[in-house]
Amino acid sequence: MDERLIEVRDLDKAYRPKTFLRAKGEAKLANQGINLDIYQGEVLGLVGESGSGKSTLGRLLLGFESPTSGQIRYFPDQEGTQVDFKPQIVFQNNLAAMNPQLSVLDVVAEPLLRTQSRAEAREAAKDYLEQVGIPEDKWSHRPRSFSGGQLQRVNIARALADQPNFIVLDEPVSALDVSVQASIINLLMDLQEAHQLTYLFITHDLSIARVISDRIAVMKEGHLVEVQATEALFDNPQEAYTRDLLAAIPSLKV
Numbered sequence: 001m002d003e004r005l006i007e008v009r010d011l012d013k014a015y016r017p018k019t020f021l022r023a024k025g026e027a028k029l030a031n032q033g034i035n036l037d038i039y040q041g042e043v044l045g046l047v048g049e050s051g052s053g054k055s056t057l058g059r060l061l062l063g064f065e066s067p068t069s070g071q072i073r074y075f076p077d078q079e080g081t082q083v084d085f086k087p088q089i090v091f092q093n094n095l096a097a098m099n100p101q102l103s104v105l106d107v108v109a110e111p112l113l114r115t116q117s118r119a120e121a122r123e124a125a126k127d128y129l130e131q132v133g134i135p136e137d138k139w140s141h142r143p144r145s146f147s148g149g150q151l152q153r154v155n156i157a158r159a160l161a162d163q164p165n166f167i168v169l170d171e172p173v174s175a176l177d178v179s180v181q182a183s184i185i186n187l188l189m190d191l192q193e194a195h196q197l198t199y200l201f202i203t204h205d206l207s208i209a210r211v212i213s214d215r216i217a218v219m220k221e222g223h224l225v226e227v228q229a230t231e232a233l234f235d236n237p238q239e240a241y242t243r244d245l246l247a248a249i250p251s252l253k254v
């Protein structure tokens with residue numbers, strides 16, 4: 001697990017104030033001085049309270065936005081290597097990202113049509129729907145007839161069909177019931193192993209982060225305050241802020 005996939009150095013992201021009411025020039029730093037390495041094949045949990053900058057970091061890593069300063073390097077970056085860096089994202093709100101007129105088979109096939117024939121894309125989509133556990137008799141159904149958990153499976157199938165090697169999962173189970181959360185987490189862990197994926201798993205829920213993550217990064221007010229192997233973080237948190245977060249987990253309270 002020591003081949004680097006992503007290297008982040010001195011990363012800042014500032015947002016300009018959205019309203020006229022804010023003092024002029026008072027840009028908010030959503031990410032500040034971030035240094036982080038992400039290794040191939042690992043699940044890196046990213047935790048922290050609302051507004052701490054988790055999604056901002058995810059978007060920067062995906063290249064959806066540019067840093068204000070600092071660098072992000074992706075590996076392998078030498079010419080002639082077979083494996084390209086290929087990111088994908090899975091959000092919490094999955095229905096909004098789907099065309100309601102399409103069957104879920106076509107929802108998964110749709111992004112593949114850029115490079116494949118319709119028949120090829122649909123064959124591939126069937127394979128991915130099978131991998132995420134959507135039964136064949138549901139493939140022709142529209143997204144709105146699915147439960148939240150089933151929809152998230154479709155969403156995951158669509159991300160997988162792009163054959164990424166890095167997936168940002170931004171609160172992928174936060175909207176789901178606890179029992180459904182567990183089945184989606186298990187699916188994500190199986191897929192990660194089967195496809196040798198690297199995950200950035202964003203969550204405000206430390207018990208979920210603990211189950212899925214090899215390492216956990218803790219954010220506070222735009223800063224990365226601590227990054228540790230999961231069990232080391234729980235056994236021996238280095239920062240007071242991490243201790244506060246751990247103390248707030250209901251199941252860990254004495």
Ligand SMILES: Nc1ncnc2c1ncn2[C@@H]1O[C@H](COP(=O)(O)OP(=O)(O)OP(=O)(O)O)[C@@H](O)[C@H]1O
Pocket residue numbers: 015016018028029030048049050051052053054055056057204
């Ligand atoms: N596009 C934007 N324009 C202006 N400010 C933004 C923008 N995106 C995020 N911010 C601000 O940056 C800070 C970090 O936001 P971000 O969404 O990254 O936090 P988060 O940790 O993902 O929070 P949550 O757990 O609520 O999703 C917040 O103060 C937010 O208001």
Ligand SMILES: [Mg+2]
Pocket residue numbers: 054055056170
């Ligand atoms: Mg967020």
